[in-house]
Amino acid sequence: MSRPARFWLFGAGALALAAMLVLAIVDLPGFGHYPGPYGDLIEQGGESATHATDLVTAVNFDYRAYDTLGEEFILFAAVLGIAIVLRDRRGERKRAPGAPGTEGGLVRPSAALGMVGLAMVGPLVVLGIEIAVHGHLTPGGGFQGGLPLGSAVFLAFLGGEYAAMKKVAPHAAVELGEAAGAAGYALVGLGGLLFATAFFQNFIDRGEPGRLLSAGTIPLSNIAVALEVAGAFLLLWIEFSDQALLVVPDDSGDEEG
Amino acid sequence: MLPYLVAVWILCWGLYGIVSSRHLFHLVLCLGVAQAATYVLLIGVGYKSGAAAPIYADISSSTPVVDPVVQALALVDIVVEATVAALLLALAMQTQKRFGTVDPDELHSLRG
Numbered sequence: 001m002s003r004p005a006r007f008w009l010f011g012a013g014a015l016a017l018a019a020m021l022v023l024a025i026v027d028l029p030g031f032g033h034y035p036g037p038y039g040d041l042i043e044q045g046g047e048s049a050t051h052a053t054d055l056v057t058a059v060n061f062d063y064r065a066y067d068t069l070g071e072e073f074i075l076f077a078a079v080l081g082i083a084i085v086l087r088d089r090r091g092e093r094k095r096a097p098g099a100p101g102t103e104g105g106l107v108r109p110s111a112a113l114g115m116v117g118l119a120m121v122g123p124l125v126v127l128g129i130e131i132a133v134h135g136h137l138t139p140g141g142g143f144q145g146g147l148p149l150g151s152a153v154f155l156a157f158l159g160g161e162y163a164a165m166k167k168v169a170p171h172a173a174v175e176l177g178e179a180a181g182a183a184g185y186a187l188v189g190l191g192g193l194l195f196a197t198a199f200f201q202n203f204i205d206r207g208e209p210g211r212l213l214s215a216g217t218i219p220l221s222n223i224a225v226a227l228e229v230a231g232a233f234l235l236l237w238i239e240f241s242d243q244a245l246l247v248v249p250d251d252s253g254d255e256e257g
Numbered sequence: 258m259l260p261y262l263v264a265v266w267i268l269c270w271g272l273y274g275i276v277s278s279r280h281l282f283h284l285v286l287c288l289g290v291a292q293a294a295t296y297v298l299l300i301g302v303g304y305k306s307g308a309a310a311p312i313y314a315d316i317s318s319s320t321p322v323v324d325p326v327v328q329a330l331a332l333v334d335i336v337v338e339a340t341v342a343a344l345l346l347a348l349a350m351q352t353q354k355r356f357g358t359v360d361p362d363e364l365h366s367l368r369g
Contacts, residue, residue: 032306039324055325078340
């Protein structure tokens with residue numbers, strides 16, 4: 001299809017879609033008039049039931065803990081998929097980490113960039129742990145805390161040398177950490193089955209709301225998820241860096257595959 | 258009403274970007290723009306006039322708060338968006354290696 005024809009077709013389709021969406025929106029309760037009932041129920045009973053002061057985390061890791069398990073496995077499966085898509089292709093040449101040619105560009109940043117990157121590592125680790133372990137109290141949680149943790153390790157790589165990075169955090173260790181996080185969260189769910197009545201039932205003493213050690217299994221879930229997220233994103237970045245730094249570019253465009 | 262219209266607006270512009278894209282990387286970013294409409298819609302649906310954020314760490318437990326369920330869903334949404342984008346970027350990378358181009362118009366047919 002020619003480009004102008006495609007635009008006309010899209011324009012007609014987009015106008016129809018927008019019109020239907022606007023029609024649907026007109027019948028929604030007005031902005032600011034939340035109709036309930038689920039949010040209202042959790043607002044009334046959420047804190048006293050879970051002893052978590054952050055109701056968003058209470059929803060994610062208690063009311064909808066089962067769905068969060070699915071969400072976690074989406075991340076797990078996606079990283080696995082990326083590793084498969086970016087696998088070594090037939091006839092593709094890869095440099096060894098540290099070999100000549102991996103020293104240019106991205107690999108050896110300017111001294112200033114390297115310093116800033118390395119200086120950020122400590123604060124990012126602290127920030128990540130802080131966000132993850134306070135997830136049941138204040139905004140945050142495993143997903144939000146895992147990203148700074150993964151970024152901290154990756155910044156250390158970017159600020160240093162790519163070859164050194166592979167030694168500090170070998171692929172296998174990162175994979176192990178990710179898998180341990182994913183399995184840890186599933187185990188928290190199984191604990192509910194073993195020590196209470198149902199999968200993901202909160203089976204640990206809920207303590208006093210607002211304390212660091214409260215809300216039962218929610219902080220444990222957050223720590224497991226943080227580990228999984230940090231590992232998953234680190235793996236993802238390593239896969240992409242390998243492509244950029246280690247795979248020998250082939251300008252001709254390999255038609256054979 | 259306005260936030261819902263903003264969501265429709267963002268969605269349509271994201272779709273326009275996807276259709277008009279001349280680079281697969283740009284296309285993935287436009288998909289992200291289109292998906293951002295769902296964040297606006299979710300957070301907009303859960304809003305109550307005059308209510309606080311659903312965090313009881315420093316407010317009394319009788320304060321009205323907005324719906325935490327849609328906020329939790331927005332978090333799920335963000336995670337899914339990140340994984341979809343990463344997977345698509347990996348595919349774009351392989352496309353570049355295999356066909357030597359990332360312009361969708363030049364990728365006439367998919368070859369196995």
